[in-house]
Amino acid sequence: MSPGTDLFNMAEYAIGRAAREMPEKTALLVYDVENPRDPLEAWTFAELDQAVRNLAAGLQDKGLQRGDRIGIRLGNSSQSALMFFAAMAGGFIALPLSDQLTASELVTLLEDSGAAVLATGDALPDTASRRTILAISPNDVAAMIAQNTNQGYVPTTRDDPAFLIYTSGTTARPKGVLHAHRSALGRQPMYQGWYGIRPDDCMLHAGAFNWTFTLGVGLTDPWANGATAIVCTGDKKPELWPDVIAETGATLFAAVPGIYRQILKYAPPRRGSLGKLRHGLMAGETPPPGLIEDWTSATGLPLYEALGMSEISTYISTGPSVPHKPGTVGKAQAGRRVVILAVEGNDQPLSPDSEGLIAVHRSDPGLMLGYWKRPQEEAEVFRGEWFTGGDLGSIDDDGYITHLGRSNELMNAGGYRVSPLEVEAAIACCPAVAEVACAEIRIRSDVSIIAAFVVAADGAVRDATAIKEFAKEHLAAYKIPREVVFIDRLPRTPNGKVQRKALALPSGVDDTR
Template sequence: MNRPWLNRYDEGVPQSLTYPSLRVFDFLDGAAKRFPRQTCTLYEGHAISYARMAELTDQLARGLIALGLQKGERVSILLPNLPQYVLAYYAVLKAGGIVSAMNPAYTAREIEYQIQDSGSVFLIAGESSRALVEQLSSDLPLRKKIFTALEDAFTMQDWYPQPESGLDSHKRTTFTLEEITRWSFAGMDRKSEVASDDVAIFQYSGGTTGIPKAAVGLHRNLVANTLQFRAWLSGMEDARETALLAIPLYHVYGMVVGMSVATSMAARMVLIPNPRDLPKLLDAIQTYQVSFFPGVPTLYALINQHPLVQSGEVNLRSIRACISGSAPLLEEVRVRFESLTGAKLMEGYGLSEAPTATHCNPMLGEKRPGSIGLPLPDVDCRIVSLEDGETDLPVGEAGELLIRGPQVMQGYHNRPEETRQTLRNGWLYTGDIARMDEDGYFYVLDRKKDLIKVSGYQVWPREVEEVIATHPSVQEVGVAGIPHPVRGEAVKAWVVVKPGHALSADDIIQWCKQSLVYYKIPIEVEFLERLPRSTVGKLLRRVLVEQHRRAA
């Protein structure tokens, strides 16, 4: 296979890696052995060392096993970015369980669906969610519910075992995270003989293209992706970095590129539950001298626009490496952010089915505008025909992106037909339309399902969005196809105008006429105060189309 991207790797980044038979929690335990006093989590000024976090996860793992958690059973975690999330995540894995993480903003219906679909037998949730959890259907497979209060983040450092064992608690169904972690089990093994080939996570897709489904990720899948990104971050040093974790840890992006990569290099993890609180986020960067900051384009753009950043009152020069994912990164956002911080902002690409990333622009080398970058070490890619899904296309031509690598999932939970459609002959069919240039840089043009067919012509929403986004009065834009009685489909744009600016639909249409062929020009423009996005910044085109149909 021709791999032109290998010639574009940064110096020192290997073309291939060796993948030891590790479990995900081995990164935590390894950091605790090598750097026991190094800070693991930082939340609101409260620090927990790697050695202490490893002990706490051992304690909780014993408690979960004592409560009856069997190897391979699923545990739903319903928590924001708190030290308790880190504790629960690694403890479940040490106990032999499978993590099924959920957005703490979910409604009862969404929680019930994921618990039922995953077959979760335990639920670990925030105290603020207790009333919602108690309303859940009694028909769910849940056996135990475990709650933790926000204030626990400030006391869990001191959760040492107490004399009472808690073994008589099998009759109860509701517990607190603190009481289980404090149980004493002298001589009891804290792990359930977990192997690298065992399942670690059920990662649910955001549901933006239909019903959410769980991608099954093995320990070795997550370990491979962690090691790939650790190798990619040229110049980052073990036990000398500070990572800002503002992207949700319940999403595979934050889980792997954030938490797991940070743990693999024994970095301090500054936890931010609410990234929309920009003053607190900016203060954390400056106070803790953050050096590694994975995020999403909208967050970098908001930082660029913040008055304290523009005036220079907030110093962001400690940041050295940023990875942008989940949505396209505009070149103007990247250039501005790098000029303000001196950091390297790299656009990457990933999906829940390859938890989490497969491509990234080089940290030190050339970053090409609009490109998701180069395949990571040991990732192979093909661009195949949209017509037959098999014919390899020449360099520069657009087709479906196929991926093969050690991080690719094992399939979808309880969805054999969708697994067969997605995993074929050793390749993951991503559903994304992409092209590769002669140097091995890849460019995602759009989702295959989002492709708009106007009178038989193919229109990629992202191409139209990129044109409209260059208008000086446009803050955000989304484009999708809407039904049309003659053309079959037509292009519609939803636009958010910058504060203090004025725009009309005709302004947008005339702007597009300068850069787009006639059938790509929106026939309709709607102005919104904000665009619907997922928790990690993905534009929800399906929601826009549904709103249009209801209005029509």
């Protein structure tokens, strides 16, 4: 199958091509994060290719049909990576699932997706086991990998569904984002527009395998470029990452901004201490002010930022050819059509420096097929020829884009709409603050306030009044948090993203001043 024809299989594109061209090249290294000196596993492209095709044949032997959803809950393991690509190789739909899900959360996603299979090391929840779903254990996966098949990659087309990712939406119920095989082609602008990737690179990603950021940046893109992917198992404490980077020989490291901030706080690297690392890559949330400068000052290495979403992955970034411009997230990657639309209005792009919704043209091959069984929500995000994913921003005359937060995260302060990012950026400049996250907190049925949740800088006095006074110098009165709450660490997802929805005031607070 050739990317130049309508026939296209994402697994063949990422693995099969490299297996033909460089079969003995190391494709995957698996390390224990506590002992990163020697890999636990090493796979060549030829071995990956054979294992993926074996797994796809094994799934077919179990009676699965094209389009069946294959739930994958195997943690950050080689089996998880292989099963993801095997599902697509066999014409099925891969369904990566977090191993942090509770039983009820897992059942909700299995039922919503109609999954036919769940590959997991745990027992199926009772309610899930009562419906027709096949459980596949790690031993079953190993047995399928060990069989030998001559079966090739199923001839799928560019627009055939390839994988289904669940993400938190604007409602309390997670929604499935369905991607086509062509999404791999939609990632090509990142290769040089963000990574500057080369075949001799080793890509280390800090995230988990239920996230498009990890599956794309950590696996699909390195393999599509003949590079090596590095996977780490174990408890990924932030203070361990500098040694992991150095010992594994990683040349590219990808993580959310929070991971970089935690590394600088708990295990600050020195210049030359990160081995072969060429530069860092970050996406997933807006970084605190000064993070890029702080990282570069400490390590002497660049840190390139990108903005993306589950529906299209990253599409705006800095990179080796796009230098960082303070206050912005970067430029639209080559070939992307990105504009600003009015928050409420028509589909006509706004003039430079106007604030509104960041929109990408619906012809982008990286754009999702749609939301799984959510036609109404799907219709709401398209406006004419543009997809609007809810990110607010502006584009300057040089093409640099400023990210102004999520439209559904805007806080209401006395009738004014306030972005948490704006308040966080101001307070983060206070010397007494190490990290900060802001949220609108309802303290009574009819009263809500802006609250700042602060991790104090080392040795700093926890003085809420002083932080409010600092905020007064940089923010309009209605933007100043009514409450400043000190916490030891910000709540984060397993991938390191700040969970604003988990922020809550201590019991008894009733600030109506």
